[in-house]
Amino acid sequence: MENRNNAKGFFGKAIGPDELFVKFKERFKKMSNDELVEAFNREVGKAGWTGARGAYLAALHREFEDRGIEICRIGDESSLSLAKKVKIEVKPVLVPVGE
Numbered sequence: 001m002e003n004r005n006n007a008k009g010f011f012g013k014a015i016g017p018d019e020l021f022v023k024f025k026e027r028f029k030k031m032s033n034d035e036l037v038e039a040f041n042r043e044v045g046k047a048g049w050t051g052a053r054g055a056y057l058a059a060l061h062r063e064f065e066d067r068g069i070e071i072c073r074i075g076d077e078s079s080l081s082l083a084k085k086v087k088i089e090v091k092p093v094l095v096p097v098g099e
Contacts, residue, residue: 017051024059029066033088036063041085057082 015023028036040060043053061080064071069088074081 017055020052020055021059024056025062028059028063031063033067033069036060036067036069037086037088040080044082044085046082 028039031039043057057080061071061075064080065077071080074084074086
C-alpha cells in the first residue's frame with residue numbers, strides 16, 4: 001500500500017514527513033524574508049492536507065521563529081492561520097547615533 005505521507009518525485013524519492021521537514025527547512029533557510037512570506041501566501045486559501053503539506057508548513061513556521069519574525073497575529077507556538085495573506089511590518093527602532 002502506498003504511503004500518502006511522503007513526497008515521491010518532489011525530492012526524487014519517497015521520503016516521510018520528518019525528512020521532508022528537514023529538506024524544506026534547508027530550503028527556507030536560504031530564502032529572504034520576502035521569499036518566506038511569498039511561500040506562506042501561496043498556501044493561503046488552499047484546501048486539503050497531506051503529510052508533505054504539514055511538513056512544509058511546520059518548516060516554514062520554524063523558520064519564521066528562528067529568524068525572530070513575530071507570528072502572534074497569525075498563530076502561536078504550534079500553528080499558523082492560513083485565513084489571510086501576510087506581510088512583514090517594519091517596526092521603527094530608535095538606536096544610538098554611531099551604531
